[in-house]
Amino acid sequence: xxxxxxxxxxxKQTILVVGDTMVDKFIWGKVKxxxxxxxxxxxxxxxxxxxxxxxxxxxxxxxxxxxxxxIVSAIGEDIVGRSxxxxxxxxxxxxxxxxxxxxxxxxIKTRIIATNQQVVRIDKxxxxxxxxxxxSKIVANIEKLISTVDAVIISDYGKGVVSPMVxxxxxxxxxxxxxxxxxxxxxxxxxxxxxITTMTPNEEEAIKGMNAKNIExxxxxxxxxxxxxxxxxxxxxxxTRGEKGMILIEPNNKITNIPTRAKExxxxxxxxxxxxxxxxxxxxxxxxxxxxxxVANFAAGIVVGKLGTATTSLQELAKAITDFYKE
Numbered sequence: 001x002x003x004x005x006x007x008x009x010x011x012k013q014t015i016l017v018v019g020d021t022m023v024d025k026f027i028w029g030k031v032k033x034x035x036x037x038x039x040x041x042x043x044x045x046x047x048x049x050x051x052x053x054x055x056x057x058x059x060x061x062x063x064x065x066x067x068x069x070x071i072v073s074a075i076g077e078d079i080v081g082r083s084x085x086x087x088x089x090x091x092x093x094x095x096x097x098x099x100x101x102x103x104x105x106x107x108i109k110t111r112i113i114a115t116n117q118q119v120v121r122i123d124k125x126x127x128x129x130x131x132x133x134x135x136s137k138i139v140a141n142i143e144k145l146i147s148t149v150d151a152v153i154i155s156d157y158g159k160g161v162v163s164p165m166v167x168x169x170x171x172x173x174x175x176x177x178x179x180x181x182x183x184x185x186x187x188x189x190x191x192x193x194x195x196i197t198t199m200t201p202n203e204e205e206a207i208k209g210m211n212a213k214n215i216e217x218x219x220x221x222x223x224x225x226x227x228x229x230x231x232x233x234x235x236x237x238x239x240t241r242g243e244k245g246m247i248l249i250e251p252n253n254k255i256t257n258i259p260t261r262a263k264e265x266x267x268x269x270x271x272x273x274x275x276x277x278x279x280x281x282x283x284x285x286x287x288x289x290x291x292x293x294x295v296a297n298f299a300a301g302i303v304v305g306k307l308g309t310a311t312t313s314l315q316e317l318a319k320a321i322t323d324f325y326k327e
Contacts, residue, residue, distance in 0.1 A: 003295055003321050009285035010314055011066035015277075016145050018138075018170055019055030019155030019162055019184075021073040021098075022107035022125070023084050026051075031114040043114045052087055053109055055155035057311075058184070059093045061277035064311035065299070067284075070149065072141045073161050074099040074134055081106035097141040101134050107159060129160045139169050146173040150284035151180040153276055154193070158186040171195060180283040184276045185209060191231060197283065198236040199228075200276045200296075206239050218247070218257065225249030236289045240275055240300070248293045256290055261301035261324060274303045274312060298324070 026049045031041040052060045055073055062069035071093060075081040077100050084106055088095045107125040111118055129135070138161065146152070152174045156162040167189070174181035175195060183199040190209030193199055207215050210231070212224050221239060228237045229249050237249045245260040278299035282292035298320050302312040 003287075003291060003298070004318060006282045006285045006287040006291060006295060007314065007318055007321065010281045013151070013281050013284040014068040014070065014149045015059075015062045015280055015284065016142070016149040016152045017055050017059045017062065017069055017071045017073075017155055018142060018152065018166065019058065019073060020107070020157035020159035021056040021071065021075055021084065021161075022053040022109060022157070022159075023080055023087070024051050024053035024057070025049070025108055025110040027110065027112045029112070029114050031119075041114060041119060043112055043119060050083060050087065052084070052091065052093075054107070054157045054159070055153075055161070056084065056088070056093075057273045058153055058155045058277050059088075060091050061274050061311045062281065063092050064313055065278060065281055065317065066314040067281050068094075070094045070097060070145050072097045072099075072138055072145065074101050074104075074130055074138060076100070076104050076106040077102045078106055080108045097145060099134055099137045099141065101130060103131070125159060127159055129163050135163055135165060138166055142166070142170055142173065146170075146179075147177055149179065151182070151280045153280050154181065154183045154196075155273070155276070156184060156186040156189055158188065162186070162189065164192065167192060180280060182276055182280045182283070184272055193234070194232050196232065196234045198234060198238055198279070198289065199232070200238045200240060200272065200279065201228075202240045202242070202272065206237075218244075221247055222249065222255045225255070226253065238275075238279065238289075238293050238296070240272065246275075246293060246297055248290060250289060256293070258293060258297050261298050261320065271300050271304050275300050278317070295321075 028047050029043040029045040059069035059071045104126050110122040112120050180197040183193045185199050185201050187208045225237045239247045246258040248256040275296045279292045279296035282295040
């Protein structure tokens with residue numbers, strides 16, 4: 001089980017996460033009747049929780065898996081931002097390189113969950129690029145950190161942090177210091193992630209990002225992956241496929257289908273964050289691309305069995321791998 005060798009090295013790795021941070025709020029309750037005012041359920045609230053979302057959840061996954069995370073992002077000077085900072089502190093995530101913007105609110109996504117089913121999601125956000133002086137501070141913080149980390153994750157949620165300048169500078173610096181740079185992509189930026197180590201789109205992101213048509217079979221997905229690889233001039237592409245697992249596409253037409261390791265699927269919220277976190281930690285620990293993808297697949301199989309924006313621990317991941325190879 002070579003995978004365990006890499007997993008055991010996670011605690012030695014330091015990862016820089018660059019991207020859009022937000023708070024994921026959950027309102028938990030039960031539905032016992034329908035409103036007399038409109039045909040909608042009445043949710044009787046039992047409790048409310050807040051956790052890290054977006055790039056912040058990627059950093060959370062890094063620390064949960066034993067690594068050390070630095071995050072470079074921009075948040076508002078508001079109540080939600082202060083809440084975000086408190087959660088960062090609780091999770092042991094370094095906040096020294098956050099940039100504060102008094103002109104924009106911190107993003108918060110509120111999900112109402114009734115009897116383990118999501119009823120509705122409410123987003124409060126501004127989607128546009130940040131002002132140049134904020135962008136310059138983001139780049140400056142990346143420049144300060146890049147030589148001290150073992151890998152970089154670009155977690156692009158399309159909210160403005162990952163501007164063309166931030167994207168280009170981050171990739172150039174990662175290549176300069178010869179460390180892995182991975183991307184959780186956004187569709188509208190899809191063709192701009194050039195010369196990265198790998199990206200981890202799901203099927204829909206891969207199809208829409210390349211404006212592809214008539215993609216139906218596994219062979220179609222593999223062919224699409226090869227086009228992405230060529231377009232981006234990247235080292236690899238890992239396309240996640242939910243219950244169908246993943247496909248890793250590498251140069252020289254090397255294609256590997258990886259079946260899912262999930263035993264049960266309750267909620268896919270945040271699963272993509274877990275995939276890129278586990279894969280990047282494995283790459284930082286000197287795993288090759290296939291072994292890193294296998295590790296990410298085991299990690300994803302754990303979190304989709306949990307409700308809400310979930311993470312997995314180093315111990316859970318090691319156990320899942322060990323148990324699988326015992327069977």
